[in-house]
Amino acid sequence: MADPIRWGIIGPGNITRNFIDGVRATSDAEVLAVGSRDPERARAFAEKWHIPRAYGSYEDLVADPDVDLVYVATPHPMHAPCALLAIEAGKGVMCEKPFTVNAREAQTVVDAAKRKGVFLMEAMWTRFFPLMARLRTIVETGEIGDIQMITADFGFRAGFNADSRLFSPELAGGGLLDVGVYPISFASMLLGTPNRVSGLAVLGETGVDEAAAITLAYPSGSLASLTTGVRVTTPHLAIVSGTEGSISIPSPWWVPERMTVRRGGATAEYHEPKRASGFEYEVAEACRCVRLGLTESPILPLDETVAIVDTMDQLRALWGVRYPMEVNG
Structure with missing residues (x-):
């Protein structure tokens, strides 16, 4: 069996709990790390949800060489900056909806991912059921x-x-x-x-x-x-x-x-x-794409997300x- 896809989380909010359930219902994935701008919040979240690594900054999380994919679940205005941070660190990204605040930001993020050759997908979970x-x-x-x-x-x-x-x-x-x-x-x-x-x-x-x-x-x-x-x-x-x-x-x-x-x-x-929270289907699609070397999902292409x-x-x-x-x- 192939090694699991290891996820890092940026933004330990309420929706992230559903994401964790989805990852744990996926056979080839695991949550490795969580990052928050508040170190204590990161530690508390990691302890509650049994996540091995907690980081007190987003920068530290994306610098972890063992993280394969980053899930961005911050408030809306932080989607683009956090996605760009992870992309520039060479990480694949699944970013919560709305993908960004506006189309200009969306295109900037998409262009960055294409330039770096990393996976990028909007986390519109409904699409993948x-x-x-x-x-x-x-x-x-x-x-x-x-x-x-x-x-x-x-x-x-x-x-x-x-x-x-x-x-x-x-x-x-x-x-x-x-x-x-x-x-x-x-x-x-x-x-x-x-x-x-x-x-x-x-x-x-x-x-x-x-x-x-x-x-x-x-x-x-x-x-x-x-x-x-x-x-x-x-x-x-x-x-x-x-x-x-x-x-x-x-x-x-x-x-x-x-x-x-x-x-x-x-x-x-x-x-x-659904098998778990319902997030398991988008998680599985992201993992599938990464294993195949795809940089976007054919189910939700990046051009469609921008549109x-x-x-x-x-x-x-x-x-x-x-x-x-x-x-x-």
């Missing part, structure tokens, strides 16, 4: 005909806190980057890059988008109708409507374990439960949402 692979096959084989419309939503009502990552402009807050990226990525997976982007948003007292309705149009004539927010709870459903049938994923659709395919009078039900961030840039421009690091940068 077995059920999503089955869905793509159903669409590609024409089982539901040509896609006419996609509807999907991801919204929840959070308590307002102007300083929290959900509402602070300094932390690139708002629903779009936090959860709106999910339905946008879902539409991108099936329809590609839109040629028309429109939408309306409700901006809160901090100036970030708290609720939004988005319409994306595609050269094929298809539409995507998407809703998102951090101050409104939505149904959490996804539906793909084609000329010959439809696919429905129940709540929470971004953790896809069940779907229903309808064509004519026939209905087919699919059920593929998804660019779509969000266009929406924020329509809404007048601009973050301080963009104004001052």
Whole structure:
């Protein structure tokens, strides 16, 4: 058996716990190290989750010669700097969504990875579920005909806190980057890059988008109708409507374990439960790519990741949402 792919973590936050569960459900991977700007936080996290090495700086973590891949799970504005730090150290990177704050940052990170010849992937975990692979096959084989419309939503009502990552402009807050990226990525997976982007948003007292309705149009004539927010709870459903049938994923659709395919009078039900947290599938894909010498995943290519961030840039421009690091940068 080949040696395991050894992961280092930048950013020991809540989502990282799901990542660790995913790694430990993957036969050829292990979490070797965690890094934080707070040495005590790194040590406490490593002790709690039985991680062998703890570093009191991101620089020390990426300098560890035994780390093969780095998982970036910091607040949004730190995604690009941390990814670049790891890339320049010669490490492969899996970076949490949103990949970066804007498309300019995204392209900078992608260019750096290509220049260094290292692996890079956005950690859009939903994309890698077995059920999503089955869905793509159903669409590609024409089982539901040509896609006419996609509807999907991801919204929840959070308590307002102007300083929290959900509402602070300094932390690139708002629903779009936090959860709106999910339905946008879902539409991108099936329809590609839109040629028309429109939408309306409700901006809160901090100036970030708290609720939004988005319409994306595609050269094929298809539409995507998407809703998102951090101050409104939505149904959490996804539906793909084609000329010959439809696919429905129940709540929470971004953790896809069940779907229903309808064509004519026939209905087919699919059920593929996740093995652990669900992060195991993106971890497995990253490890697979690294072992094969790939620098990006064919399931979520880097050009598509940049295009998804660019779509969000266009929406924020329509809404007048601009973050301080963009104004001052």
